[in-house]
Amino acid sequence: MTIPRFRKLIGALAAAAVASALLSGCTSGGSKSAGLAAGDAASRVYVPPGSYDEFYAFFSGGFSGEVNVYALPSGRLIKEIPVFSEFAQDGYGYDEDTKAMLNTTYGFVPWDDAHHPEMSMTDGVPDGRWLFINANNTPRLARIDLSRFETDEILQIPNAAGAHAAPFATPDTKYIVSGTRFSVPIPQADVPIADYVKRFKGTISFVRADQPGHMDVAFQILMPGFDYDLGHAGKGPSDGWFFFTSYNTEQAHEKLEVNASQNDKDYVAAINYRRAEQCVADGKAKTFPSRYMHNWVDSATRQARSELKTSVKLLDPADCEGMVYFLPTPKSPHGVDVDPTGEYIVAGGKLSTVIPVHSFSKMQAAIAAKKFDKVVDGIPVLNYEAVLAGEVKNPGLGPLHTEFDGKGNAYTTMFISSEIVKWKLGTWQVEDRIPVYYSPGHLMIPGGDSKKPWGKYLVSLDKITKDRYLPTGPEMSQSAQLIDISGPKMKMLLDFPTIGEPHYAQAIPASLIKDRSLKYFKLSENKDPWVTTSEDGGGIERHGKRVDVKMIAIRSHFAPDNLEGVQVGDTVYFHVTNIEQDWDILHGFAVMGNTNAELIMNPGETRTLKWVPEAPGVYPFYCTDFCSALHQEMQGYVRVSPAGSNVPLMANVSKKTAAAMHAGAAGGAGTR
Amino acid sequence: MQILMSTKSRVLTAIAAALLLTLYVVPLWRIRLVAPQYPEGLGMEITVNSVHGLKEHDLQNINELNHYIGMKVIDPAAIPVLRVMPWVVAGLVVFGLATALLGRPGLLYTWLSAFVILGGAGMGVFWWWEYDYGHHLDFEHAIIKIPGMTYQPPLIGAKQLLNFRAISIPDWGAWFVGLAFALGVVAAVSAHRARHPHPAAGS
Numbered sequence: 001m002t003i004p005r006f007r008k009l010i011g012a013l014a015a016a017a018v019a020s021a022l023l024s025g026c027t028s029g030g031s032k033s034a035g036l037a038a039g040d041a042a043s044r045v046y047v048p049p050g051s052y053d054e055f056y057a058f059f060s061g062g063f064s065g066e067v068n069v070y071a072l073p074s075g076r077l078i079k080e081i082p083v084f085s086e087f088a089q090d091g092y093g094y095d096e097d098t099k100a101m102l103n104t105t106y107g108f109v110p111w112d113d114a115h116h117p118e119m120s121m122t123d124g125v126p127d128g129r130w131l132f133i134n135a136n137n138t139p140r141l142a143r144i145d146l147s148r149f150e151t152d153e154i155l156q157i158p159n160a161a162g163a164h165a166a167p168f169a170t171p172d173t174k175y176i177v178s179g180t181r182f183s184v185p186i187p188q189a190d191v192p193i194a195d196y197v198k199r200f201k202g203t204i205s206f207v208r209a210d211q212p213g214h215m216d217v218a219f220q221i222l223m224p225g226f227d228y229d230l231g232h233a234g235k236g237p238s239d240g241w242f243f244f245t246s247y248n249t250e251q252a253h254e255k256l257e258v259n260a261s262q263n264d265k266d267y268v269a270a271i272n273y274r275r276a277e278q279c280v281a282d283g284k285a286k287t288f289p290s291r292y293m294h295n296w297v298d299s300a301t302r303q304a305r306s307e308l309k310t311s312v313k314l315l316d317p318a319d320c321e322g323m324v325y326f327l328p329t330p331k332s333p334h335g336v337d338v339d340p341t342g343e344y345i346v347a348g349g350k351l352s353t354v355i356p357v358h359s360f361s362k363m364q365a366a367i368a369a370k371k372f373d374k375v376v377d378g379i380p381v382l383n384y385e386a387v388l389a390g391e392v393k394n395p396g397l398g399p400l401h402t403e404f405d406g407k408g409n410a411y412t413t414m415f416i417s418s419e420i421v422k423w424k425l426g427t428w429q430v431e432d433r434i435p436v437y438y439s440p441g442h443l444m445i446p447g448g449d450s451k452k453p454w455g456k457y458l459v460s461l462d463k464i465t466k467d468r469y470l471p472t473g474p475e476m477s478q479s480a481q482l483i484d485i486s487g488p489k490m491k492m493l494l495d496f497p498t499i500g501e502p503h504y505a506q507a508i509p510a511s512l513i514k515d516r517s518l519k520y521f522k523l524s525e526n527k528d529p530w531v532t533t534s535e536d537g538g539g540i541e542r543h544g545k546r547v548d549v550k551m552i553a554i555r556s557h558f559a560p561d562n563l564e565g566v567q568v569g570d571t572v573y574f575h576v577t578n579i580e581q582d583w584d585i586l587h588g589f590a591v592m593g594n595t596n597a598e599l600i601m602n603p604g605e606t607r608t609l610k611w612v613p614e615a616p617g618v619y620p621f622y623c624t625d626f627c628s629a630l631h632q633e634m635q636g637y638v639r640v641s642p643a644g645s646n647v648p649l650m651a652n653v654s655k656k657t658a659a660a661m662h663a664g665a666a667g668g669a670g671t672r
Numbered sequence: 673m674q675i676l677m678s679t680k681s682r683v684l685t686a687i688a689a690a691l692l693l694t695l696y697v698v699p700l701w702r703i704r705l706v707a708p709q710y711p712e713g714l715g716m717e718i719t720v721n722s723v724h725g726l727k728e729h730d731l732q733n734i735n736e737l738n739h740y741i742g743m744k745v746i747d748p749a750a751i752p753v754l755r756v757m758p759w760v761v762a763g764l765v766v767f768g769l770a771t772a773l774l775g776r777p778g779l780l781y782t783w784l785s786a787f788v789i790l791g792g793a794g795m796g797v798f799w800w801w802e803y804d805y806g807h808h809l810d811f812e813h814a815i816i817k818i819p820g821m822t823y824q825p826p827l828i829g830a831k832q833l834l835n836f837r838a839i840s841i842p843d844w845g846a847w848f849v850g851l852a853f854a855l856g857v858v859a860a861v862s863a864h865r866a867r868h869p870h871p872a873a874g875s
Contacts, residue, residue, distance in 0.1 A: 581729035
C-alpha cells in the first residue's frame with residue numbers, strides 16, 4: 001500500500017467516526033425515551049422478518065367502529081376487524097350476507113363508536129375464544145370469534161343511551177355487562193328535558209354471553225339518573241359482584257362540564273349480581289316491553305340474520321334489597337379497576353388529587369354493620385372511610401385508568417399530567433413515573449385487568465399525537481406507546497400510530513389464539529342456499545324482475561364468466577362461491593357502476609352482491625383480490641338489454657351446459 | 673430326499689410376508705412440493721391402492737396448480753395400476769406364507785425372485801407414471817408453456833420444477849418392503865446353508 005492511499009484511508013475512517021458520533025449524539029439528544037438507548041429499545045421490539053410476535057393486542061378503533069389487531073412487541077398492524085361500521089374493503093355491511101349485522105330498531109346503522117374490547121375468560125383468565133366490544137352511540141354489544149377474527153353477533157341494548165360502560169365480562173364469561181352513559185326517560189317519552197330529575201333513569205344490563213348465537217339481555221337493573229361510566233367484575237373473593245363508576249350524581253342536564261362537577265364525591269356502584277339473579281328467579285323483576293334487535297351469523301349458511309326482541313326483565317333495586325350499594329368516591333370517577341386478588345377496587349377520580357382504593361372485605365363489613373350515610377332511590381350509600389383501603393397521594397393530575405402487573409404493582413394513567421404512574425398495592429406509595437406523549441386515556445397490560453396479568457409490557461393509549469410522527473395535516477393518527485415493565489423502572493420502547501381512536505385494548509399471548517386460527521372454510525360444509533360447489537354448477541335464472549347468478553371463483557377464472565339476458569329494471573344477485581380449499585387464496589368480485597362495494601370471498605365461502613343496472617350495455621366484472629399469476633385475466637362480462645328485450649338468458653357454464661341452455665332459452669328457462 | 677427349510681428360515685419368511693401387509697395401512701412413497709408461496713408445502717402420499725394429499729385438500733390444490741402447466745388431473749380412480757397393486761401384494765403375502773408353511777427352499781427362491789421382479793416392475797410403473805404426467809401435457813390449453821420444460825418429479829431425491837421444489841422419498845411402506853426383502857434374503861441364505869453345510873472351519 002502506498003503512503004498517499006494509506007492517508008486517504010485514514011482520512012475516510014476519521015470522517016466516518018465523526019459522522020457516527022454526530023448521528024448518535026443526534027439520536028440521544030433528540031430522543032424523548034426514558035432510560036433506554038435507542039439501539040437497546042430497538043432490539044427489544046425487533047421481531048425478525050418471518051418471526052411471530054409474542055402477543056396479539058386488540059385495539060378498539062373508537063370512532064372507526066372497528067377493532068384493530070396489532071402484534072406486540074413490534075407494534076405491527078395485522079388485521080382490521082369491522083364490527084359496527086361498514087367496511088368497503090371486504091364488503092362487510094354492504095353484501096347481502098353481512099348487511100343484517102347492522103340492523104337496529106332505528107333501522108340500518110352503518111357506523112358506531114367502539115370503545116372497550118373485552119376478552120372472554122375462563123376462571124378470570126383471558127382464554128382467547130371471543131372478544132366483545134361496545135357501540136357507544138346506538139347501544140350495542142358485539143361478539144367477535146377469535147378463530148376467524150370475524151364479528152359473529154351483535155345485540156342491541158334497549159332502555160339505554162350511550163353504552164360507554166361496556167362490555168365487561170364476569171370471570172366465567174356468563175355475562176357481559178353494559179351501563180348506560182346517558183340517563184334517559186325509561187320508557188322513552190316526549191318529556192321536557194328540565195324534567196330530568198323526575199323522569200330520567202339509568203340502566204345496567206346483564207347480557208348472557210357464553211352461548212354463541214344466543215346473546216340476550218338476561219336482566220336490567222334500573223338505576224338513579226346519573227351517568228354510568230365504566231365497570232369491572234369482581235374476582236376471587238369479590239366474584240359475584242360488579243363495580244361501576246358514576247358521575248353527574250348532581251343530575252345536571254345542561255353544561256355538565258360545570259354542573260356535573262360540583263359534588264366532592266360521586267359513587268362507585270357495587271352490584272351483587274348473584275343477588276340480582278336470585279331476585280329475578282323469585283319473580284321480582286318486571287317484564288318490561290322493550291324493542292331491540294339481535295343479529296347473528298348462522299354458522300351453517302354464514303349469512304347474518306336478525307330477530308326483533310320485545311321485552312326485558314327489569315329489576316328495581318327497591319324491590320331487591322342487598323343488590324346495589326354506593327361507595328362514595330372522589331371526584332367524577334372514570335375507571336374502576338379490580339386488582340388481580342379481587343380485594344382492591346381502584347377508582348380513577350379524574351378531578352381528584354388522590355387515587356382512592358376501596359377494600360372489598362371492608363365493604364362487606366360495612367354492609368354487615370349497616371354503615372350507611374344515606375339512602376338514594378332505595379340504594380344505601382356506604383360510609384367512605386368505612387370502605388376505604390387507602391389513597392395514593394399526589395399521584396399526578398387526572399387519574400383515569402389502572403391496570404396491574406400481577407406482582408403487586410398498579411399502573412395508572414394521568415391524563416392531565418400526561419404520564420403513567422406506577423404504585424404499590426398496600427403501601428399506596430408511588431414507585432415510578434414515566435412521561436407519555438400525550439394525554440393517555442386507557443392503558444393496557446396483557447391480561448392486566450384479569451386474575452393473571454402477563455406483566456411484561458404496558459401500552460399507553462394516547463389521545464393526542466402532535467409532533468410524534470411526520471405531520472399529516474390537521475388530522476393525525478392517534479398513538480400508542482409500548483413500555484417495558486419487567487424491571488423496577490418503566491422503560492419506553494416504541495411509538496406506533498393507531499387507527500381511529502384506540503380507546504382501549506386487550507392483549508393475550510399469541511399461543512392462546514394462533515393455533516386455533518381457521519385457514520379456510522370447508523366447501524363440503526358450506527350450507528349457503530346459493531352455494532355452487534363445482535366448475536359447471538353455476539348458472540343464471542330469472543324470477544320476475546329478480547335475476548340470480550350462481551358463479552364459482554377459482555384460480556384464475558369465474559364460471560360462468562359471460563352472462564346475457566339481464567334487463568334494465570332487473571335486480572341482479574351475484575352469488576359467488578370461492579371453491580378453493582387452500583390457505584390464503586381469496587377472490588374478490590366487483591361489477592362496474594354498482595352503487596355498492598365489492599365482495600371478498602374466503603376459500604370455501606359464498607357471498608352475494610346486489611346490483612341494479614340502470615342502462616343497457618355490456619358491464620365488466622373482475623376479481624379484486626390479487627389471487628394468482630393470472631389474476632388480471634380473471635374477469636367477465638354481463639350484457640344488459642332494455643326492459644322487455646328478447647335476448648335470452650344465458651350463462652356460459654360449460655360447452656355442454658351452454659348448449660343445453662341455448663336450446664332451452666327459447667322457452668325462457670335458465671339453468672341452475 | 674428334500675431338505676426342508678430350518679425353523680429360523682421359515683419364521684423369517686413368514687415375518688417377511690406378513691410385513692407386506694403393512695402396505696394396506698401405510699403409504700409407500702411421498703412427494704412433497706415446496707414453493708415460495710407454499711413454505712408449509714403441499715404433498716402427496718402414494719399408497720398401494722390410491723394417491724392422496726398429505727393435508728386434507730393437498731391433492732386438490734396440486735391439481736389446481738397443475739392446470740397452469742397443462743398437466744393431467746391426478747385422479748386415483750383413473751390410474752389402473754392402483755387397482756392391480758393390492759392383488760399383487762396379496763399374492764406375494766400368500767405365496768410367502770405358503771412357502772413358510774411348506775418349508776420348501778425352491779418355493780422360497782421362487783418367491784424371492786417374484787419379489788424382485790414385481791418390486792422392480794412396481795418402481796418401473798411408478799417412474800412411468802411420473803414420466804407420463806410430467807411429459808404428456810395439454811399444450812393446447814396450458815397457460816404456462818415453456819419450450820423443452822417437463823415436470824417429471826424424481827424417483828428419489830429433489831428437483832426444481834419452476835417455482836416448486838419436488839422432493840420424492842420412500843415412505844414407511846417402502847421401508848417395510850425393503851425390510852421384508854432383507855428378511856427373505858436372510859431366510860434364503862439360511863436355507864441354502866442348511867442344504868450345503870460348510871466343512872468345519874480349520875479342520
